[in-house]
Amino acid sequence: MKESVRFVVNGDPVEVLVEPGATLLECLRQDLGLTGSKQGCDKGDCGACTVLLDGRAVLACLVLARSVEGRRVTTVEGLAEAGRLHPLQEAFDTQGAAQCGFCTPGMLMSACALIEENDQPSRQDVREALSGNLCRCTGYTKILDAVVKAAGEVHQARAAPKGGGKP
């Protein structure tokens, strides 16, 4: 029997009827039409379904939809604001960090969690933050470049006297 769950996704409050055994990933993709989060291994190995739950990177394929009652979920669809791409998305584009694109939403969310906490990460910090996200195309180098570049831009925007804070 389906049960109601209420939470906030990308800033919007939603109420969804889900089976108790539905994962957050199934709820996002099938019930809310947010297909940016990808279903890869569906068992916590690949990171393609990474979303932010109350600001922390988690694997939506392992989270029960019912368990996010009252919590705040951010998916890749929530990164761009007012039609402007997030600096991470811009940098993935300009640095050529996406090839097939399947891992990209998860990579972006893991990177976003890192930058929110630390906008001056070392290359090693970025490697560790992305260590739960597999990419079969790029060899990771351009992804690392993109995250370092975006972090620099976010840091500058925050350090600027006006228009600081979240880009």
Added chain:
Amino acid sequence: MLPLPPIRYLAPKRLRDALELLEQGGRGRTAPDGDGAQRRGPVLPIAGGTDLVPNLKHRLLDVELLVDLTRIEEPHLRGVREVAGHLHVGALTSLAAAAADPLLRQRHPTLAGAYRQIGSPQLRNMGTVGGNLCLDTRCTYFNQTAFWRAALGHCLKRKGTTCHVVPGARGCVAACSSDGAALLTALGAEARVEGVAGDRWIPVESLLQSEGRRHLALLPGELVTELRVPAAPPGRRAAYEKLRMREAIDFPVLSVAAVADLAPGGACRSLRVVVSALSARPRVVTGLGDLVEGRPLDDAALERVAAQAYRQCHPLANMTADPAWRRAMVPVLVRRALRRAMEAR
């Protein structure tokens, strides 16, 4: 796609309510449903879900009701605090929070470091210290889809009567894959176990059992709610070494925890070496007292300890990594752990 089986879900706010649900499940009864109908079936606790959800998706367990522990409000289930010199770690503390906790990093940096090595950042944000300790045992013939297992023939741990690792074995040799379990055993930590009938503290070493199908000495309905790590004496040296196929994320295929206590002059007062990811229970290497106590932990002592561990540890074909290689790596990891422990100050 790996759908979960049909389940019911409850998220009580009080520990007492969770324990009652688990106890009723343990006795083959579950709470009345909304419509008043009695349902029967196993009741399982869930917190981070990083072990349980994949296992349920693979149909490795039967479940009727999941009791989500993450809404429980009792404060002793969360965070790190000091009580009479010992550190208490709530079972619901996330692995990420434990790894970053200033008190844990100061008093038991090796334990905080071991938590930091578990899984990926996402898995550490989700997974809990209690769940890590209680991690189900793993085996290459068990952690597979239902289709895979049915094709080969079911094993002892689930529905079958034969062991594919040790032909003819009556016991299950699925392995402990918990980094916390190995190190907590070496540190002499205890676990608080709560049930409707009351609570008790038991050494982690006795909580973990050697049978892969019943690897936790818990009564039906009991939960591990917190850990107590005894204060480290001055002169404590500890290290944890882990062998895995991918450094970034994998479970260990072999791990070694070493905890040495040294006298002011450097002579060894006591040494505990625990080798894990062999079978269900971390193996405490025995007979080390005669080899090292009262003497410095120099290279010769390290060789004696490494040789002793090698004699006592016999990895099985329960993981994809070659058992002969894993055995050859036992003394290597013991030496590495002891060297690193002696360098850490």
